[in-house]
């Protein structure tokens with residue numbers, strides 16, 4: 001068949017692929033290498049999305065490709081019929097890099113699946129039915145993960161009744177403080193708000209687990225309250241509360257794990273060790289792979305045969321995961337993520353003094369968010385839509401996030417160079433004023449009564 005154009009591929013895509021699977025850009029990818037992606041027409045894009053925080057060592061890293069290829073020729077799949085060496089090696093390796101004491105691993109294929117597994121385990125081991133998750137969190141698309149997810153009502157709508165026994169507490173999101181406080185000047189009133197759940201909604205001894213993203217992903221790239229420098233921050237208090245009441249603390253590190261934040265896992269920034277950690281995405285550079293990691297003594301209580309997976313921990317994905325971890329170690333990528341993240345964030349912060357709509361630049365390592373708002377402080381997703389579009393026209397790929405898609409998330413690979421960051425910045429420099437002008441001209445065209453006063457107030461708190 002002759003080479004098809006993008007338009008022709010899009011037509012076939014629209015005809016045969018279920019439209020529910022939304023794609024961010026009308027690019028038909030052909031190949032990718034490092035920080036660059038190429039489409040079927042040979043157009044090159046600077047990719048600061050990394051397949052939504054998956055290709056942490058860059059696209060098609062040669063070591064990952066080599067190990068996966070070698071494994072394909074030896075053994076692709078044996079499932080639970082036999083044992084194999086690769087998942088044993090991988091579980092050992094994960095135990096070495098995981099927060100202290102988390103030394104036993106259950107492997108499966110995707111983040112959502114691992115979230116389900118973690119909740120099943122917590123309920124089974126504690127014998128308690130209830131789970132607390134956080135507003136704005138994203139945990140995946142399975143029915144249980146959907147019930148835990150509140151990043152947008154859109155993810156839940158139409159799927160009711162959702163699994164029960166799930167409660168939501170406000171995420172400690174300083175810029176839009178759920179307790180109406182000023183960041184840095186508060187007494188962590190958000191934690192009091194959280195604890196009030198036990199007075200009004202459920203008894204702590206009915207709670208099997210509290211599930212939280214130690215840095216929120218899809219919901220807005222939010223670093224939890226008081227940041228990682230304060231010893232008695234939200235996460236530390238959460239740990240103490242779980243210890244007091246015998247509740248399992250589960251960290252969903254699907255997006256923040258495997259070096260994304262400049263440490264192996266985001267929990268290290270707070271020096272808090274969860275009872276269960278869920279990882280996926282960056283673990284295997286794009287091969288389907290996820291894991292629930294816990295202490296051996298807890299895993300032993302989740303008795304044989306109570307959970308399983310046909311493909312989980314398959315030899316090829318394990319080989320790719322081992323190679324990816326090796327690359328992060330050998331190429332010093334945690335350090336590079338910290339250095340490049342600091343550099344990138346400092347540069348992005350300069351936009352705050354230049355543009356009043358840039359409200360906050362925040363992040364850890366190379367998990368960076370930039371939040372914008374309109375004059376009233378309401379999240380301005382329209383501006384971000386235009387910014388993403390202007391960057392796309394200039395061949396830079398960026399993703400949004402947040403309840404109103406009003407935050408840009410920057411997710412370059414951990415081995416991104418300063419030159420690549422500078423290239424992205426020069427595109428953003430050019431795109432930002434154009435996007436802002438387009439936003440303004442759209443607003444001028446909008447009938448005055450179309451935007452009702454306070455139309456966003458019900459979904460997000462005013463900026464502190």
Ligand SMILES: Cc1ncc(COP(=O)(O)O)c(C=O)c1O
Pocket residue numbers: 052109110111112113115138139140141213217218252253254255256280281
């Ligand atoms: C924090 C978090 N948890 C879970 C998931 C679900 O992962 P998957 O899409 O692999 O099922 C995601 C996906 O974006 C995520 O960001």
